[in-house]
Amino acid sequence: MSSGVNSIxxxxxxxxxFNGTTAVDNISFEMYEGExxxxxxxxxxxKTTTLQMLLGxxxxxxxxxxxxxxxxxxxxxxxxNKVNFSSSYISLPFSLTVRENLMVFARLYGxxxxxxxxxxLLETFEIDGIGNIPTRRLSSGQITRVCLCxxxxxxxxxxxxxxxxxxxxxxxADKTRKLLQRIRKDNGLSILYTSHNMKExxxxxxxxxxxxxxxxxxxxxxxxxxxxxxxASLEEVFLKIARLE
Amino acid sequence: xKVSRVLAYTTRHLFLYKRSLPRLMEVFxxxxxxxxxxxFVSVYLGRHAGDVPGxxxxxxxxxxxxDILFRSQQGISVSFLEDMWSRNxxxxxxxxxxxxxxxxSLMLISIVKLLLTSTVMATxxxxxxxxxxxxxxxALIPLIANLVVMGWSVGIITMxxxxxxxxxxxxxxxxxxxxxQPVSAVFYPVEVLPGWVRTIALFVPxxxxxxxxRKVISNGGFPTEDLIxxxxxxxxxxxxxxxxxxxxxxxxxxxxxxxxxxx
Ligand SMILES: Nc1ncnc2c1ncn2[C@@H]1O[C@H](COP(=O)(O)OP(=O)(O)OP(=O)(O)O)[C@@H](O)[C@H]1O
Ligand SMILES: [Mg+2]
Numbered sequence: 001m002s003s004g005v006n007s008i009x010x011x012x013x014x015x016x017x018f019n020g021t022t023a024v025d026n027i028s029f030e031m032y033e034g035e036x037x038x039x040x041x042x043x044x045x046x047k048t049t050t051l052q053m054l055l056g057x058x059x060x061x062x063x064x065x066x067x068x069x070x071x072x073x074x075x076x077x078x079x080x081n082k083v084n085f086s087s088s089y090i091s092l093p094f095s096l097t098v099r100e101n102l103m104v105f106a107r108l109y110g111x112x113x114x115x116x117x118x119x120x121l122l123e124t125f126e127i128d129g130i131g132n133i134p135t136r137r138l139s140s141g142q143i144t145r146v147c148l149c150x151x152x153x154x155x156x157x158x159x160x161x162x163x164x165x166x167x168x169x170x171x172x173a174d175k176t177r178k179l180l181q182r183i184r185k186d187n188g189l190s191i192l193y194t195s196h197n198m199k200e201x202x203x204x205x206x207x208x209x210x211x212x213x214x215x216x217x218x219x220x221x222x223x224x225x226x227x228x229x230x231x232a233s234l235e236e237v238f239l240k241i242a243r244l245e
Numbered sequence: 246x247k248v249s250r251v252l253a254y255t256t257r258h259l260f261l262y263k264r265s266l267p268r269l270m271e272v273f274x275x276x277x278x279x280x281x282x283x284x285f286v287s288v289y290l291g292r293h294a295g296d297v298p299g300x301x302x303x304x305x306x307x308x309x310x311x312d313i314l315f316r317s318q319q320g321i322s323v324s325f326l327e328d329m330w331s332r333n334x335x336x337x338x339x340x341x342x343x344x345x346x347x348x349x350s351l352m353l354i355s356i357v358k359l360l361l362t363s364t365v366m367a368t369x370x371x372x373x374x375x376x377x378x379x380x381x382x383x384a385l386i387p388l389i390a391n392l393v394v395m396g397w398s399v400g401i402i403t404m405x406x407x408x409x410x411x412x413x414x415x416x417x418x419x420x421x422x423x424x425x426q427p428v429s430a431v432f433y434p435v436e437v438l439p440g441w442v443r444t445i446a447l448f449v450p451x452x453x454x455x456x457x458x459r460k461v462i463s464n465g466g467f468p469t470e471d472l473i474x475x476x477x478x479x480x481x482x483x484x485x486x487x488x489x490x491x492x493x494x495x496x497x498x499x500x501x502x503x504x505x506x507x508x
Contacts, residue, residue: 018501049501055339058501077341085339089504091332093257095268100260107253108340134264135331150336160339 006033014063023049025214038205039194042242045211047194086151087162094136109154121149140167161193198235254350276362305376307431315422317396320355322403322418391475395450398486405493450478
């Protein structure tokens with residue numbers, strides 16, 4: 001496939017049918033290198049299902065997924081080495097300390113100098129103080145940040161995040177956004193993420209992918225989408241579309 | 246298959262046992278209790294069972310070996326449950342660790358676990374009942390190997406069912422090995438079983454292992470025939486378990502259940 005040098009994720013005709021219900025309905029899009037793409041849509045729109053297909057966790061009913069120009073079905077290992085994932089609904093083994101958990105994944109990804117990497121990430125997320133306590137004692141916001149550290153351990157080129165800021169307080173959520181932007185700038189990382197926080201989406205995303213009932217109904221820069229649907233903000237657009245039933 | 250990844254994931258369990266007292270107890274507490282309780286029962290019964298030669302030795306040997314099968318199954322399915330409970334499965338399956346590598350690391354851990362447990366049990370059996378596990382001689386190694394492999398097969402199938410059916414199948418992780426105990430002829434010879442159960446026992450690898458164990462204890466020598474049976478059956482079962490797991494894994498991915506396991 002020769003669809004532009006800098007397109008890093010290519011999705012074509014992707015469909016997922018769960019016994020009769022179409023969760024994702026023939027969607028196609030591309031993601032560019034270094035881009036932050038925000039995935040929005042009402043509950044049940046198919047966002048999580050899409051992310052899971054991109055990570056190889058759910059098998060598509062039909063359609064094509066390519067990352068780094070490689071077919072996901074045939075190059076699972078090579079692709080997964082260069083991507084990572086976090087969300088507010090995953091966690092890490094409770095009995096292990098934060099550092100131990102991160103060490104396990106650092107080894108899984110074959111990280112060089114894992115200790116240094118882990119210390120760096122803990123500092124970046126301002127959680128170096130909790131490195132040696134068991135994961136069970138963390139607050140949900142702290143777990144979210146530890147999982148984000150996990151997601152950055154392998155220096156991924158694409159990061160998939162499903163509602164990453166859902167359990168963070170406004171201060172930490174804001175810091176996390178700034179951090180993601182910084183990492184994106186420093187490492188040329190691409191991020192595909194979902195959120196129900198429209199302000200966040202406007203602030204963070206280069207482009208927005210708007211899904212509704214399994215379909216892509218808009219794809220473009222936040223201001224383009226606002227213009228297209230005659231809304232003053234993304235929130236207004238969202239409400240318009242969600243109540244359009 | 247990449248060995249470095251298999252080993253990497255094994256460290257997760259090593260950290261766990263370093264951290265968690267209950268987990269460490271599970272390796273030592275139950276087996277030791279079993280051994281003490283049933284050991285003394287058998288010593289007592291042995292006094293009155295003059296006509297069953299080597300009664301106590303049979304019984305204690307059986308206890309230790311049965312525990313190996315049990316631990317090897319649990320080493321797989323309980324470790325998997327821990328990943329499920331801690332909502333860690335997605336972290337694992339979005340990493341380059343393949344399902345086969347994941348299962349291999351669980352197998353490796355189960356070996357470490359049961360080496361620890363059986364060393365403790367064998368030592369205690371020697372101290373309390375002057376039972377010397379090494380009277381089984383060289384046959385000990387293939388006998389144990391067969392129990393371990395059978396435990397793996399059962400553990401892998403259990404894990405597949407939990408992935409597919411979720412919490413309803415969880416109970417299997419704890420009790421499924423016990424299901425095989427009666428037909429394994431652990432504490433009595435196969436010949437006491439009624440005819441049709443004996444036919445079932447013929448296809449259960451562990452029944453051959455325990456028959457073999459009793460033969461070695463009473464006559465010495467090497468239970469070649471029993472071991473050939475056990476190895477052949479195990480080869481079929483472990484291969485079937487692997488195929489079943491791999492087929493089931495693809496069904497689970499089609500149904501989008503990976504993210505929902507444990508909910
Ligand atoms: N494993 C599954 N089996 C059957 N149906 C499923 C499965 N996973 C998702 N669905 C259905 O697919 C549709 C899309 O769900 P999905 O989780 O992708 O939505 P979402 O956009 O992430 O929603 P939310 O904002 O609530 O997280 C829903 O109708 C859901 O019920
Ligand atoms: Mg979702």
